[in-house]
Amino acid sequence: MDAFNLLKTDHQKVAELFDQLESSNGKAKLRVFEQIKTELELHTHIEETIFYPALEKPKQTHELVLEAYEEHDVVKQLLEELSTAKSADEEWEAQAKVLRENVEHHVEEEENELFKKTRAALSEEEIETLGEQMENEKKRMQGTRGSKSSAKKSGGAKKSASKTKSASTAAKRARTSKKGPSKSGSKSSASKRSRSSKKSASKKR
Numbered sequence: 704m705d706a707f708n709l710l711k712t713d714h715q716k717v718a719e720l721f722d723q724l725e726s727s728n729g730k731a732k733l734r735v736f737e738q739i740k741t742e743l744e745l746h747t748h749i750e751e752t753i754f755y756p757a758l759e760k761p762k763q764t765h766e767l768v769l770e771a772y773e774e775h776d777v778v779k780q781l782l783e784e785l786s787t788a789k790s791a792d793e794e795w796e797a798q799a800k801v802l803r804e805n806v807e808h809h810v811e812e813e814e815n816e817l818f819k820k821t822r823a824a825l826s827e828e829e830i831e832t833l834g835e836q837m838e839n840e841k842k843r844m845q846g847t848r849g850s851k852s853s854a855k856k857s858g859g860a861k862k863s864a865s866k867t868k869s870a871s872t873a874a875k876r877a878r879t880s881k882k883g884p885s886k887s888g889s890k891s892s893a894s895k896r897s898r899s900s901k902k903s904a905s906k907k908r
């Protein structure tokens with residue numbers, strides 16, 4: 704399956720779940736929301752570790768993909784906030800609506816702009832390969848979710864999980880690098896903290 708078909712199928716599935724969310728009530732609503740959360744987490748994961756990194760370098764897709772990472776962050780934050788609720792009250796409903804709007808905007812931009820520019824930046828073969836990689840990673844993740852304990856026992860799954868983690872860290876690094884020296888700033892405040900704690904420890908003696 705090529706990358707576009709795979710991602711479009713995901714988008715369609717999430718759109719249907721959002722329709723279900725609107726027509727359900729009470730606990731059922733929260734259950735549908737959990738399904739949306741699982742789907743979106745899986746979808747953003749395969750995009751951020753496989754699809755987007757391949758689009759960071761080409762100049763046709765560079766800017767759009769950086770924007771896409773940021774949009775994912777907003778979606779993840781909303782998912783996190785929504786998932787803490789014990790019931791779907793009015794405020795929750797409003798926030799869920801904002802989530803849907805954000806997802807729809809993101810999907811539209813992907814399908815109408817990013818995919819078109821990806822076709823200009825990558826070969827058909829590369830697009831096909833990315834699709835296969837995302838499909839495999841999705842299956843691997845679904846397997847891990849289904850049997851967490853067996854994944855822990857298996858060394859192979861553990862190895863590939865750490866590989867994925869480093870890929871997403873690399874993606875994050877690429878994004879934060881343009882934001883400047885925040886990393887070194889936090890490092891120095893951390894070392895200040897450790898210095899002052901040493902000081903107070905020596906005072907006690």
Ligand SMILES: [Fe+2]
Nearest residue numbers: 747750809813
């Ligand atoms: Fe996306």
